[in-house]
Amino acid sequence: MPDISPSVNSAVAADAEAIRPKLRTDHQIWGIYFVLLIYSIIELFSASSQEVRVDDIYGPLFRHVQFLALGLGAMLVIQHFHYRYVVKGIPWLVGLSIAAMLYVLVAGVEINGARRGMRLGGFVILPAEFIKLAVALGVALIMSRYQVKGRRDVSNYGVALCVALTLVSSGLLFTQGLTNTLLLMCISVAMMAIGGVGMKKFWCVIGIYALIGGGALGVKVLTAKNAAPTPEAMEIARLNHEEVGAGNTDDRSATWQGRIQRHFRLNKHQDPINDLNKQEQLSYIAQAHGGLTGVGPGNSRENARLPLAFSDYIFAIIVEECGLFFSVFLLMCYLWLLGRAGYVGTRLRRTPACFLMIGCGVYIVIQALFHMAIVSGVFPVSGQPLPLISKGGTSVLATSLALGVMLSVSRHAARVNDDDSDAATRELQSLPENLRTDNPAVL
Numbered sequence: 001m002p003d004i005s006p007s008v009n010s011a012v013a014a015d016a017e018a019i020r021p022k023l024r025t026d027h028q029i030w031g032i033y034f035v036l037l038i039y040s041i042i043e044l045f046s047a048s049s050q051e052v053r054v055d056d057i058y059g060p061l062f063r064h065v066q067f068l069a070l071g072l073g074a075m076l077v078i079q080h081f082h083y084r085y086v087v088k089g090i091p092w093l094v095g096l097s098i099a100a101m102l103y104v105l106v107a108g109v110e111i112n113g114a115r116r117g118m119r120l121g122g123f124v125i126l127p128a129e130f131i132k133l134a135v136a137l138g139v140a141l142i143m144s145r146y147q148v149k150g151r152r153d154v155s156n157y158g159v160a161l162c163v164a165l166t167l168v169s170s171g172l173l174f175t176q177g178l179t180n181t182l183l184l185m186c187i188s189v190a191m192m193a194i195g196g197v198g199m200k201k202f203w204c205v206i207g208i209y210a211l212i213g214g215g216a217l218g219v220k221v222l223t224a225k226n227a228a229p230t231p232e233a234m235e236i237a238r239l240n241h242e243e244v245g246a247g248n249t250d251d252r253s254a255t256w257q258g259r260i261q262r263h264f265r266l267n268k269h270q271d272p273i274n275d276l277n278k279q280e281q282l283s284y285i286a287q288a289h290g291g292l293t294g295v296g297p298g299n300s301r302e303n304a305r306l307p308l309a310f311s312d313y314i315f316a317i318i319v320e321e322c323g324l325f326f327s328v329f330l331l332m333c334y335l336w337l338l339g340r341a342g343y344v345g346t347r348l349r350r351t352p353a354c355f356l357m358i359g360c361g362v363y364i365v366i367q368a369l370f371h372m373a374i375v376s377g378v379f380p381v382s383g384q385p386l387p388l389i390s391k392g393g394t395s396v397l398a399t400s401l402a403l404g405v406m407l408s409v410s411r412h413a414a415r416v417n418d419d420d421s422d423a424a425t426r427e428l429q430s431l432p433e434n435l436r437t438d439n440p441a442v443l
Contacts, residue, residue: 026344026410032337033075033388033403037068039318039330040389042297047310047317048391049303060310060391067393071400078404082412084430086405087352090137094165097134100127101172116176126394128173128180129385133398135169136187136363137405140355143195145434147351152196152440159201162188163208174216179382183370185209190362194342195355196440280381282306283316287376294323310391312383315375331372334387338365344410349424351437353413358441360402416442 041061048060078086100118108115109124117124139162146158154162166188173180189209192202273281286302289295300320303309309317319327341361345354364387371386373379385395414424416439428436 024411026340026407028340029337029403029406029410032333032340035333036330036388040068041065043314043318043321043389044310044391046298046300046321047303047314049300049309063393064391064396067396068388070393071388071396074397074400075404075407078401079407079411081408082430083353083356083405083408084427086137086356086408087141087431087435090134090141093130094134094138097127097131098168098172100125101131101169103127105172105175123393126392128176129392129394129398131169131173132180132184132187132367133360133363133402135166135184136191136359136402137356138165139188139191140359141352143191143197144352144355144437147437147440149437154192154195154197154201156201159192159197159205162192163205166209167212170213171216177382179370179374179379179384181213183366183384185213186366187359187362190366191355191359194358194362194441279307279313280377283313283375284377286316286320290320290323290327292324294319294321294326297321308383311385312371312390313375314386314390315372318389319375331368334365334368337361341406346439346441347415347417348409348439348442349414349416350427350431350435351439352431352435353409354439354441357406357409357413360406363402364399 041064044064045058045061048064104115104118104127107118109117109119111117111124111126116128117126119125142158142161142165143154146155146161147153148155166184170181170184173184189202189206192205197205269281269284271277271281282302282305286300286306289301295301298321300317302320303317306313306316315327318330322330338361341357345357345361348354348357367384368387370379371384371390374382374384385392387399388396412427414427418424
């Protein structure tokens with residue numbers, strides 16, 4: 001074999017280094033993730049007191065940690081691959097999520113009065129959690145593909161596709177709760193605002209969402225008013241000393257109507273606790289008990305009484321145990337994640353990288369804001385997990401996937417201030433031709 005001199009080896013190594021993408025570990029995203037992880041483990045253990053058994057004290061926490069570990073594994077795997085593979089997988093995620101939601105509507109597992117889950121192996125999966133992420137990524141992909149050349153805007157066809165995806169997904173979620181429907185629309189609107197959709201098209205989209213959403217809600221409310229009461233509804237009304245009549249049904253629209261009416265009642269905090277307002281009233285009591293500094297981890301008084309304290313109302317337990325100061329700190333962590341997504345996104349060369357980064361940040365943070373607004377009484381009562389903290393394997397995995405995508409983009413995408421032109425060229429050539437547009441959000 002010919003002898004290869006050290007100088008030749010050095011030259012080859014230098015050439016390889018020149019075309020190798022500059023990998024980055026985003027310490028801020030990882031830092032926020034570990035802070036949320038600490039909140040999740042400590043507060044979930046405290047909030048799960050209703051599920052603790054004498055012979056299995058750590059069971060709920062152990063199951064939650066298992067899903068956190070799976071999520072961490074997914075993050076590590078996704079960040080290892082270039083985000084172009086995420087782009088290729090988005091249509092599959094959207095299609096599978098819609099198919100799973102259709103299956104749930106027909107033969108799903110009933111949870112909390114509505115068909116929400118599907119059995120997969122020995123687990124119950126909630127496709128609603130994945131379809132939220134699918135809409136965020138789908139809208140990001142569509143807006144990247146239909147950018148108007150020469151200016152910051154999205155074509156009419158691209159906006160129409162974004163609206164169609166959002167409305168179809170919202171319609172599939174409508175039977176499970178009004179909040180999920182509104183959340184999808186908020187994600188879509190936020191993405192369009194960030195993506196620079198023209199003002200006329202933007203306000204037209206908001207009008208379409210308001211018209212269709214309001215019309216669908218009106219139909220459901222009218223249906224509930226004219227429906228005959230069921231035995232379950234009659235029993236609930238009897239326990240709460242309420243009049244039994246039309247509209248007292250087990251239909252979800254009747255539930256939404258009652259929650260909205262109670263939400264806008266004056267002095268609702270002074271109402272006596274009954275089966276209808278138990279969640280919200282005990283949530284308010286827990287937050288008032290926490291005060292500014294909290295009662296300390298594990299010292300919650302309401303975790304044994306508050307229904308779904310470990311999932312839909314875990315923020316109330318966080319406020320009670322950690323107090324206002326550390327609860328605001330948790331809120332700032334979520335907002336910091338969105339700010340970091342925006343900071344990185346506005347410094348990337350290519351449109352898909354920017355929109356994927358910001359779309360995942362919007363998906364996580366809007367969901368967190370919805371949860372906090374519901375628990376604190378700003379929004380009417382509804383079920384919405386706190387990302388990465390609430391108990392729920394599907395929610396934890398979906399949030400972990402979104403964080404993995406953010407890490408992949410931050411790690412592999414070329415930035416405008418990089419001197420590595422070869423890596424930027426390779427990134428451009430690796431993307432489909434219709435996704436090679438320059439990032440319109442560059443600052």
